[in-house]
Amino acid sequence: MKKSIIVLACVFTCLLAQDALAAIKFKRFLHCPDGLVSAKTCECHASNSRHWHFCHAGQYCHTFDGTCSK
Helix, strand or coil: CHHHHHHHHHHHHHHHHHHHHHHHHCCCCCECCCEECCCCEEEEECCCCCCEEEEECCCEEECCCCEEEC
């Protein structure tokens, strides 16, 4: 019984730490405004969605769908 409680506690702890580790694994950039990107690199996020792409200077960020175009 004690072993199962310890295992469940470890699993629960790992699940809680998963989002925190994702932020460490992937470099995050500032969010791009809608339109021409002037920053070297930024994240173009779709409104009301988790969908996004990296945009680079000179590209256009479309916040409707989170895409970048030249």
